Amino acid sequence: MENSRIVIDxxxxxCAQVARAAREDVIVAIDPSGLERARSAWRVAREVADAQPVYGRTTGVGANRVVDVEWEDADAHGLRLLRxxxxxxxxxxxxxxxxxxLAVRLNQLAAGGSGVEPGALQALADVLNLGLLPPVPVYGAIGTxxxxALASTALCLLGERAWLAGPDGAPERGPGFTLRSSDALAFISSxxxxxxxxxxxxxDLRELLAASTVVAALSHFAVRASEExxxxxxxxxxxxxxxREAAAAMxxxxxxxRAAPARIQDPYGYRAFPQVHGPALEAAGYAEAVVTREVNAAAENPLVDVAGHTVWHNGNFHTAYVGLALDTARAALFQTMALSAARLGTLAEPSFTGLYPFQGATEASSGIMILEYVAHSALADVRRLATPAALxxxxxxxxxxxxxxxxxxxxRATTDAVAAYRIGLGCExxxxxxxxxxxxxxxxxxPLKAAHDQAAAVLDPRVEDRPLDDDIAVAADLLPRLARVQGYGS
Incomplete structure (x- = not known):
């Protein structure tokens, strides 16, 4: 039963729990400690704002930070800001x-630095548990x-905008929450x-990198490469x-x-696999650590300091760490995906496989020829997406x-690059x-036999020339299971 419940504190x-909350049928609950932190910050925020200027609570925002909000206009100011x-x-x-x-913002509010009224936590949990979504367009944020997105969410909570619900995203009125005007900026500043x-x-990236090692090992076995x-x-x-991690996994x-290798020295796709895949493992691990740190941070501006009974105007809203970590991960991903495409090339070569060219049913068959085109098409997108956003x-x-x-x-580029990587790896x-x-x-x-048996059980055994699009899709869907063969997620 605990597997169907995520407790936010x-x-x-x-990151894995965020993925579960986003993709699985789970109940999201709030730990009392998180509610208490939010409640304490809310009290301090009100008391400090009564005594001194506080950005967004008693002033305008952005260049309007120098404009004081008159007390008689305070109730309308926050609503205007959201609209x-x-x-x-x-x-x-x-x-x-x-x-x-929604799951991340709920957790951030529970960290206790925003000063938002604590009832907002349960409101967000209810929205998640009811399967309601605010309409959030793609364009509108640049990392600060x-x-x-959060203003749209706030208007849905206030009942000014309809939630989206169901598989068709039909508009629906959901549970409302009276977000106080003074809390408007604090709610959306995230x-x-x-x-x-x-x-x-x-x-997804870490899962696919684990699966990639398994796929590389199957290719290694297929071409009788050296383990040296x-x-x-x-x-x-x-x-x-x-x-070291990549080599140990192989x-x-x-x-x-224990078969003797077919060559004294193999192409880079096998010989340099640890040196190219290793940086991707490290980059993805670092990116996950950075994102996890941010997800659990009270990265609010102003930051409500309960212990010091004050607020601090600051720059924790700037996610330079996240952007740079993801930029690095995509660059490393391109490098290791290029090796996957190179290994695919060896699998089309008779001198490596002992089969007809392109693993054809006959010498004149096209076999898997088209897989190289598909893989390099996906690789080209990863190369394009690897351009650093931080530039x-x-x-x-x-x-x-x-x-x-x-x-x-x-x-966004990392999401798209991971999707392309999945296709390329499926081709291999x-x-x-x-x-x-x-x-x-x-x-x-x-584990390699287990991976082989899983692939053999779901992939079409026919070798005559035929469309291979279904084969690629089936292989791509199998990759998470292959990651578990290597022990990822266990």
Missing amino acids: GTGLT SHAAGAGPLIAPEIVRAM GDLT NAATLGESALAVT PYAPAVHDACPHPGQ RALLAFE GSAVLSRGVEEHAGFSTQSA LVAAARALRMQGRAPAGG
């Missing part, structure tokens, strides 16, 4: 990203706050949508952690295979907000499994 939310900022554009983002945003998408992307490149002495001599997967910047709000890291765009898996079937060979035991 403001301190311990993982003016709920101006995103373009198509709506995917429902799972919206749910991830998902203001448009990167929850960017962080939610980032959490989904790094969760994975020897401990090699990686003790150049001890990068990710490189040794474990190939532990039951851009912006000067906004009459010059007082003069920098942006574009982590929102980095998160189809080719490796087909080569082994045509060779009449299978791994002798251990």
Whole structure:
């Protein structure tokens, strides 16, 4: 029963839990400690705002920070702020990203730095549990706050906008919540949508990187490659952690295979696998650590300091760490995906497989020829998406907000790059499994045999020329199971 429940406390939310809240049928509950932190911050925020200027509570926002809000206008000021900022554009983002945003913002509020009235926590939990979504367009954020997305959410809570519900996204009136005018900026001043998408992307990326090692091992077995490149002495001599991890995983997967290698030295797709895949493992691990830290941070501006009974105006809204970490992960992903495409090339070569060219049913058959085109098409997109979002910047709000890291765009690019990587890796898996079937060979035991058997059970065994699009889709869907074969997520 606990597996169907996620408890939000403001301190311990993982990227994997964000993914579960976004994609699975789970109940989201709030830990009392999170509610108490939010309640304490709410009290302090009101008391401090009664005694001194507080950005967004007693003043305007952006360049209007120098304008005081008169007390007789205080009730209307927050509502105007929400209405003016709920101006995103373009198509709506995917429902799972919206749910991830709601889970992240709920956890951030439970961290106790926003000063938002604590009833907002239960309101967000209710929305998640009822399957309601605010309409959130793609365009509107640049990594310094998902203001448009959260303003739209706030208007839904207030009943001014309809929630979207059901598989067709039909408008629906849901449970309302009276968000106080003074809490308007505090509610929307967050990167929850960017962080939610980032959490989904790094969760998927780490899973696919684990699966990639299994697929690479199947290709290695299919072409009778040498295990020398994975020897401990090699990686003790150049001890990068990710490189060592990749080599150890390959040794474990190939532990039951004792056939002599076909060549004294293999192409880079096999020989340099640890050195290229290792950086991707490290980059993805670092990105996950950065996103997890942000998801559990009270990264609010102003930050309500309960212990010091004050507020601090600050720059924690800037997600430079997240954007740069994701930019790095995509660059590393391109490198290891290029090796996957290179291994796919060897699987089409008779000198590596002992089969007809392209694993054809006859010498004149096209076989898996088209898989290389598909894989390189996906690789080209990953190369395009690997351009660092952090190379851009912006000067906004009459010059007082003069920098942006574009982590929102980095998160979106990572989502798209991971999707393309899944396709490319699926192509390699189809080719490796087909080569082994045509060779009449299978791994002798251990996790590699388990992976081979799973692939053989779901992939079409026919080798005559035919459309391979279904094969690619089936292989791509199998990748999460192959990651578990290697122990990912256990």
